[in-house]
Amino acid sequence: MRKIVLVLTILALAPTLTLAGWWRTYGGEEGDAGYCVEVTDDGGFIISGYSTSKGGHWLIKTDERGNVLWDQIYEGSNNYLGNCVHQTSDGRYVFRVGIGDLIKIDELGNVLWRRYCWFETFWMEATSDGGCIVVGTEHVMESGDLVELWIRLLKVDSEGNTEWVRRFGESIMYNWGLCTQQTSDNGYIVLGYSEDYGKLWLLKTDTTGLVEWERMHNAWYPTFINLTSDGGYIIGVDDGLMRTDSLGDTLWTRYYGVDPYDVTSMVQQTSDGGFIVVGNYRHPDERDLWLLKTDSLGDALWQRIYGGEEKDYGSYTQQTSDGGYIVVGETRSFGAGEGDIYLLKTDSLGLVAVSEPVTPVTQPDWQVVTTIGPHITLRAPEGSQPLNLAVFDASGRMVDEIRLAPSSTISWGEGMSPGVYFIKSDGDSSKTSKIVLVK
Numbered sequence: 001m002r003k004i005v006l007v008l009t010i011l012a013l014a015p016t017l018t019l020a021g022w023w024r025t026y027g028g029e030e031g032d033a034g035y036c037v038e039v040t041d042d043g044g045f046i047i048s049g050y051s052t053s054k055g056g057h058w059l060i061k062t063d064e065r066g067n068v069l070w071d072q073i074y075e076g077s078n079n080y081l082g083n084c085v086h087q088t089s090d091g092r093y094v095f096r097v098g099i100g101d102l103i104k105i106d107e108l109g110n111v112l113w114r115r116y117c118w119f120e121t122f123w124m125e126a127t128s129d130g131g132c133i134v135v136g137t138e139h140v141m142e143s144g145d146l147v148e149l150w151i152r153l154l155k156v157d158s159e160g161n162t163e164w165v166r167r168f169g170e171s172i173m174y175n176w177g178l179c180t181q182q183t184s185d186n187g188y189i190v191l192g193y194s195e196d197y198g199k200l201w202l203l204k205t206d207t208t209g210l211v212e213w214e215r216m217h218n219a220w221y222p223t224f225i226n227l228t229s230d231g232g233y234i235i236g237v238d239d240g241l242m243r244t245d246s247l248g249d250t251l252w253t254r255y256y257g258v259d260p261y262d263v264t265s266m267v268q269q270t271s272d273g274g275f276i277v278v279g280n281y282r283h284p285d286e287r288d289l290w291l292l293k294t295d296s297l298g299d300a301l302w303q304r305i306y307g308g309e310e311k312d313y314g315s316y317t318q319q320t321s322d323g324g325y326i327v328v329g330e331t332r333s334f335g336a337g338e339g340d341i342y343l344l345k346t347d348s349l350g351l352v353a354v355s356e357p358v359t360p361v362t363q364p365d366w367q368v369v370t371t372i373g374p375h376i377t378l379r380a381p382e383g384s385q386p387l388n389l390a391v392f393d394a395s396g397r398m399v400d401e402i403r404l405a406p407s408s409t410i411s412w413g414e415g416m417s418p419g420v421y422f423i424k425s426d427g428d429s430s431k432t433s434k435i436v437l438v439k
Contacts, residue, residue, distance in 0.1 A: 021324070021352035023306075024066040025331055027340030028053025033330035034341035036084040036316045041091060043321070044069065047328055048085035048095060049341045057083055057097045058341075059109055066343055072109035076101045084316075086126035090158070094132045096124040102134065104160060113160035119152040123179045130158030133188055135180040138167065151177035151192045151201075153209050166209035172196050179225045187212065189233060191225035200237065202248040215248035224266045234275055236264035241275065241298050254298035257281070266316045271323065274301065278317040278327055281305050289314035289329045289342065291350050304350040308333025312342060323348040366404055366425065372436045375413040378423075380404045392422045413437050 026032065030052040037047045044063045051058040056073035063069055076098035085095045088104070092112065095103045100117040102124065121136035133155055140148035151168040169175035174195035181189050188209065192201040200219040204212045224236040231246040239257035241264065244250055256277075264279040273296040281290035288307035291314065294300055306312065310332035317327045324347045331342035346352055366387055369377040380387060389402040391412075402412060402423070416437055424432045 021344070021346045022066060023342070023344040023352055024062075025335035025340040025342055026060055026068070026071075027051065027335050027337055029337040031339040032058070032335075032337065032341050033313070033339055034315060034328040034343065036086075037318065037326050037328035037343065038086055039318055039320055039326060040087055045326055045343070046085050046087065046093060047341060047343060048083045049328075050083060053337060057095075059085060059093075059095060059105070060341070061109065062343075066345065070109055072105075074103060074111075084124055086124070086132070088126045088132075088158070089128060089130045094124065094126050096121060096134070100136075102132065102156060102160070104158075115156065115160045117152075117154060119154075122177055125181055127155070127182050128186065131156050131163070133180050133182060135177040135190055135192075137176050147173070149174045149176060149195070151175045151190065151203075153177065153180065153188065153190060153205070155209060164209050166205070168192070168203055168211070169194070175201065178222060181225060181227055183227065184231065189225060189227070191222055191235060193222055200235070200242075202233070202244070204248065213247060215244075217242065217250060219253070221263070223264055226268050228269050229273065234267050234269060236267045236277065236279075239264055239279070241267060241277065241294070243298060252298055254294070256292060256300060256303070265314055268318060270319050272296075276317055276319060276325055278314040278329070280313050287311045287313065289327070289331075289344075291317065291325065291327060291346070293350060302350060304346075306342075306344060306352070307331065320345070325350065368423070368433045368435060369409070372438060373413075374438060375411045376423075376435045376437065377409060377411055378402065378404060379409045380406055387425055390424050392424065393419060 032051045032053055034047055034049040037045055040046050047060040049058045054073045057076050058073055060071040061069045074097050083096055085093055087093055091107060093105050095105060097103055100121050101114060103114045104112045106112055117134060119136045119138040121134050124132050124134045126132050136152050138150045138152045139146055153166045155163040157163050172194055176193045178193060179191040183189055186207045188205045190203040194201045197216060199216040200222040202215045206212055219237040219242055221238040222235060226234050228234050233244045235242040240255035242250060242253045264277055267275055267277045270276050275294045277292040279290045281288045288305040289312045290305055292300060292303040312331045312333055314329040317325050320326055327344040329342045330339050332339050344352055367379045369379050386406060387404040389404055390398055391400040393399050418437050421435050422432055423435060
């Protein structure tokens, strides 16, 4: 019932047509997944993921509508802990590949340098000097047994050379380094987890990685940390958020789900001072991509779920210049194979264009018999009601109207330009079909 309530909320709020949203899938017949997306200087997007179909770590560069400009596959350890990509200050990209490799590439995806980290990396961010900062966990073994886990923080310059490396947690046996960000004073905030104490662990360092202060908080499953406009921090914890001041002391904590397995994957402060959260939303035997918008106090303003009958996952989001959001994850409901990279562009309310729905569409009263060709055949079954259908092109502009009588079959497409179109009915529930005209 939880899923149904949210879906109905989305449909009730959705306008007849919005041009601010769209969605795309990328992948082949096997499992593919997206982990990170970032708005690039040209207004397009850079997406990182892993492709079983292509056999490696996958970068995709798109324009502002999600159309692929180039893509590249990079070899590396098969690791699903969050391969991330970020544009650097020189307009190029740094890419965390698998469990320990870092790659810098040029504007077309060509490798400029590659270096290996000896510890298990969890997150990487570009730094203001064109380099990057990397956090992870070093496994300390004795006689084949794991005896300690240390948090590692590594600073790499713009040429891939090590500037310094630090370790934290020698007095605590089991520690995990989960996320890091460069702070306004060019130091670093590190999000960790102490397994011994069962607590979230915050460390603030100076520009050389030396600890300035640290805090521990009672919070389950910390996942991500980001900066806030007041110099503090916002942290994803399980299915909620924790906000701290500039010294890491808690200002508030909020939880949003009712299932202990709901997960907050990533959080970012938005231009209005609130926060946008992406994650995974569970309900019996299913999982969907979850997007949540809050105010500055963490109180929910709206939430959306996206997905279909299979499992769908949310990994990363970023606010776009038009006030909307770009979101990446994995879909097993749509696309070409067992799993595809799932990219959604929403408006400021989290709505995706009606012309490209992300919720399952029930079988309509009308059918598209031929979906691809120089003409499209539409059929209304016996006993159906007269239907008015609207046709939209790929930009969301309505280009035609169709009157479909009961028990009739018609051909459509004469005089129309080749391309992708969407046919939508105006019945009690919105029903949309994608068609392609070719000549």
